[in-house]
Amino acid sequence: MISSPIDEIKNRLDIVEVIGSYIKLQKAGANFRALCPFHSEKTPSFFVSPTRQIWHCFGCSKGGDIFAFIKEIEGVEFGDALRILAQRAGVQLKRQSPELRTERQRLYEICELATQFFEKQLKSKTGEAVKKYLSERGISEESIKKWRIGYSPDVWQGLSDFLTSKGYQKEEIEKAGLAIKSSNAEYQTANNYFDRFRARIIFPIFDLNSQIIGFGGRVFKSEDPAKYINTPGTLLYDKSQTLYGLDKAKVEIRKKDFCILVEGYTDVIMVSQSGNENVVATSGTALTLFQLKILNRYSDNLFTAFDMDIAGSSATKRGIDLAQSQGFNIKVITMPKGSDPCDIISKNPKKWKELIKSAKSILDFYFETAFSNKDSKKPEGKREISKILLPLIKRIPNKIEQSYWIQELAKKLEVKEEDVREELKKIRLESFMPATPVRSESSVISKSRKELLEERLLALILKSPQGINCIEKKHLTNFSPRTQEILINLKANSKKILPQFNDFLNYLSLKAETEEIEEKEIVPEIEICLEELSRLEIKNKLNQISNEIKKAEEEKDLKRIENLTQKFNKVAREVI
Numbered sequence: 001m002i003s004s005p006i007d008e009i010k011n012r013l014d015i016v017e018v019i020g021s022y023i024k025l026q027k028a029g030a031n032f033r034a035l036c037p038f039h040s041e042k043t044p045s046f047f048v049s050p051t052r053q054i055w056h057c058f059g060c061s062k063g064g065d066i067f068a069f070i071k072e073i074e075g076v077e078f079g080d081a082l083r084i085l086a087q088r089a090g091v092q093l094k095r096q097s098p099e100l101r102t103e104r105q106r107l108y109e110i111c112e113l114a115t116q117f118f119e120k121q122l123k124s125k126t127g128e129a130v131k132k133y134l135s136e137r138g139i140s141e142e143s144i145k146k147w148r149i150g151y152s153p154d155v156w157q158g159l160s161d162f163l164t165s166k167g168y169q170k171e172e173i174e175k176a177g178l179a180i181k182s183s184n185a186e187y188q189t190a191n192n193y194f195d196r197f198r199a200r201i202i203f204p205i206f207d208l209n210s211q212i213i214g215f216g217g218r219v220f221k222s223e224d225p226a227k228y229i230n231t232p233g234t235l236l237y238d239k240s241q242t243l244y245g246l247d248k249a250k251v252e253i254r255k256k257d258f259c260i261l262v263e264g265y266t267d268v269i270m271v272s273q274s275g276n277e278n279v280v281a282t283s284g285t286a287l288t289l290f291q292l293k294i295l296n297r298y299s300d301n302l303f304t305a306f307d308m309d310i311a312g313s314s315a316t317k318r319g320i321d322l323a324q325s326q327g328f329n330i331k332v333i334t335m336p337k338g339s340d341p342c343d344i345i346s347k348n349p350k351k352w353k354e355l356i357k358s359a360k361s362i363l364d365f366y367f368e369t370a371f372s373n374k375d376s377k378k379p380e381g382k383r384e385i386s387k388i389l390l391p392l393i394k395r396i397p398n399k400i401e402q403s404y405w406i407q408e409l410a411k412k413l414e415v416k417e418e419d420v421r422e423e424l425k426k427i428r429l430e431s432f433m434p435a436t437p438v439r440s441e442s443s444v445i446s447k448s449r450k451e452l453l454e455e456r457l458l459a460l461i462l463k464s465p466q467g468i469n470c471i472e473k474k475h476l477t478n479f480s481p482r483t484q485e486i487l488i489n490l491k492a493n494s495k496k497i498l499p500q501f502n503d504f505l506n507y508l509s510l511k512a513e514t515e516e517i518e519e520k521e522i523v524p525e526i527e528i529c530l531e532e533l534s535r536l537e538i539k540n541k542l543n544q545i546s547n548e549i550k551k552a553e554e555e556k557d558l559k560r561i562e563n564l565t566q567k568f569n570k571v572a573r574e575v576i
Contacts, residue, residue, distance in 0.1 A: 005082070005091055006067070012089040015053045015066050021250060022073055022208065023297040031513055037073060037297065038062050049510045056507050058514070061447070063507055074207075080104050084209050103175075107236050110168055110176040111204075111212040117162050118150025118202040118215075127151050130201055130220060137266060138346030143273050146248075147203065147265075152217060154199035177214060177231035197229070203244075203265040205230075205237065205283060210247045213237045216265055216283070228264075230283065239283040241290045244268055250298055252278040258301035260333070260356070261287075267305070267341045274345045274352055287319030292326050303359050305333040305341050320362070324395050325429075330362035363405055366392050371412060382413050386423060394427045450536055454483045455508065457529040461490060462505075463512035464522040475530055478537040541571050 016032055019025065025032040025048060036046035036057040045059035056063030062072060070081040079102050086093050121127045122144070130151045134144060143149075152159065160170060160179050170193040173179040182192040200217030207213045214231030231237050245268040253259045260279040262268055271279040282291065295302070302323055306316060323330060333355050335344060345352045360368070370388045375381035389409055396402040406424065410417040447455075461467040468490050476484050486501060517525065545568045552560040 005086060005093055008091050009082075009085045009089045010053065010066065012091065013066060013085060014050065015055065015069075016048055016050050018066050018085070018088070019048050019055060019069055022069075024254060024299075029513065031510065033514075036060060036062075037293075047510055047514055049506075049513070052506050052510065054506050054510060056510050058511065064503070074209075076104065077102065083108075084211070087211070088209065103172075104235055106168070106172060107176045107234065108211055108213075110163060110173060110178065111214070111236065113163060113166055113168075114159060114176070114178055114215070115148055115150065115202075115204045115212050117159055118152055118197075118204075119148060121151040121153055122149075124151075124153070126153070133220070134201070137270075137342065138273075139266065139269055140273060143269050147269050148212075149269075150202040150204075151220070152195065152197035152200050152202050154222070156194045156198065159195045159197070160193055175234060177234045177237065196231075199224070200229070205242060205244055206247045207236075207242070208247050208250070213242070214239075214283075216244075218265075239285050240288045241294075242283045243280040243291055243294065244283050245272065245280045246294070248272065249278050249280050252276075253280075253295075253298040257299045258303055258331075259295055259299055260303045260305055262341050263306045264340070264342070270342045270345045271305075271352075274349050276356065282319070286315035287323055289322060289326070292323055292328065296326070296328070300327060301329045301331070303331045303333055303356065304362075305335065321392075321395055324362065324392070325397065327397050331359040332362055332365040333359045334365065363392065363396075367408065367412070376413055382415065385413065386420070390420075390424055390427050391429060394424055394429055450480070450533065453529050453533050453536070454479060455511065457526060457533070458483065458486060459508050459512040459515055460517075460522050460526050460529070461487075462509055463515055463517075464519060465490075467522055467526045470523060470526045470530065475534070478530075478533045538571060542568060545571065 016025065019034075020032075023034045023037050023046075025034050026044070028047070030049075030051065032048040032050070033044045034046045034048075035041055035044050036059055038057060039060040041059050046055070046057040048055045054063065054065055055069055062068075066085060067078060067081050070076070070084055071078060074081065074084065076084070083093065083105060085091075122131055131141075131144065134149065135141075139149075160173055163173050163178070164170060170179060174181055174193060178196055179193045180196050182194065197215060197217040199220060199222040201220050203216040203218070204212045205214040205216060214234065214237035216228060216230045219227055230239065233239070244265060249259070249272070256278045258278065260271060260276055262271060262279060262281045264281055268279050268281045280295075304320060320330060333341075335341070335355060341352065344355070366389060370385045374384045376385055386409070389405075393402055393405045393409065396405065406420050407417055410420045413420075461471075468487070471487055471491060476487065479487065482501065482504070486505070545564055549561060549564045549568065552564060
């Protein structure tokens with residue numbers, strides 16, 4: 001019988017499916033493995049066990065169940081992880097009192113209610129005009145519902161009044177990015193908040209779990225000079241960490257092994273509607289390192305579908321340069337001048353599919369554009385072309401691929417390859433600093449030599465239970481109390497291992513399964529571990545005695561110095 005929502009969620013959700021929706025997992029025997037999303041690494045050390053429903057990274061030592069994973073990857077507390085997984089599992093949580101709900105949870109609730117409010121406005125007279133406009137842009141009724149598009153009425157406090165009637169404070173509505181506090185001293189009253197979004201078509205912004213975290217608003221029949229406004233940074237929403245549409249695109253990105261990157265909300269919706277659901281957009285910002293690391297969980301192939309300024313220093317180009325430096329394979333969907341995906345698809349969907357098929361690699365695109373705009377026969381033309389292309393070639397991380405493009409440039413400019421390489425050495429690239437902290441090797445938790453040896457010993461015994469026979473009574477004093485307890489129980493074939501060791505044993509069992517060692521080598525390896533642990537214990541004793549001798553020397557206690565020296569020599573002989 002399932003006794004709690006936690007058990008019910010675990011019963012309904014498979015850890016492989018949950019983690020697989022965030023990162024790319026590969027089958028590895030009975031388990032799955034991946035590059036760890038919590039620290040930088042080149043060789044996969046992150047493992048997921050479908051049998052035990054746990055995960056563990058043997059590089060940074062993070063691990064646990066699905067709740068631990070969601071807490072870590074979403075950066076939330078347990079209550080929020082519980083709610084995220086409950087929603088995914090279709091488990092109804094008991095309504096909590098307002099005091100017990102976290103600030104984050106209340107902001108999610110505000111965003112959801114606001115979306116319902118905006119959706120309802122489409123049934124008004126102005127809302128019908130909005131739907132007609134969207135239809136003329138090619139957006140179907142089905143897409144309006146799928147992407148939960150709405151409308152914010154042209155009133156100052158329509159949404160705020162609705163949310164306060166539901167029990168939320170105006171300060172909370174402001175924290176959700178939906179209200180603005182008036183800066184006019186004359187109006188500093190209880191009603192000095194007004195709605196951020198007014199007379200705009202509303203596009204809700206979703207997180208990876210399809211929860212609403214922010215909004216984008218497009219002006220509709222208004223004289224507001226700002227065509228688009230977005231939710232500012234909040235506890236839920238950070239534009240540098242968000243990719244619009246990724247919650248709906250992630251499965252298709254992994255399946256098709258490439259991601260189409262566009263500029264706007266309507267572009268995402270129209271491209272998805274056309275059958276290419278593997279599409280996302282940045283939220284009013286250039287590509288960031290954080291966004292690229294998220295995308296890399298699903299694919300390292302990017303197709304860009306926006307204006308590419310190869311000679312400029314636009315934010316768009318800097319984002320693409322950053323993606324290139326991170327090892328992404330980039331292709332460019334070349335569109336007619338002045339067009340965007342939304343325009344092309346609404347007029348001719350077949351044309352859009354042809355453009356995807358004929359997408360050029362980023363370097364082919366750069367070469368073609370640079371040589372078409374400059375005269376490669378004249379010295380100044382050669383200089384200008386090399387000025388554009390050399391930094392792009394320098395940024396290629398793969399040296400073999402880089403060498404190919406050096407040869408191509410030399411051939412097309414009709415110059416010596418050595419001269420191109422010489423000029424390439426002079427190029428100094430800007431360093432890309434992440435806009436937000438990214439986990440690195442500093443996240444790796446270091447363990448002592450003794451801890452590592454004890455873990456390996458226990459994992460080997462779990463892998464081959466007869467290895468327990470190598471453990472003698474004399475060995476036990478060399479182990480930590482936890483390891484002693486586990487070994488004593490294993491040796492007695494007891495099932496009464498203390499509950500607090502369960503997580504540790506699950507981790508060790510997963511470690512045992514990932515250990516690549518032949519059966520005949522296990523016992524000799526256990527004996528090596530025992531010998532090393534014995535040596536470590538002796539060294540620890542010698543260090544302890546040495547410290548006592550130093551103290552005795554400071555106190556000039558000759559008798560104690562003599563006794564300790566004899567003790568030191570006796571223990572030292574055990575090493576020989």
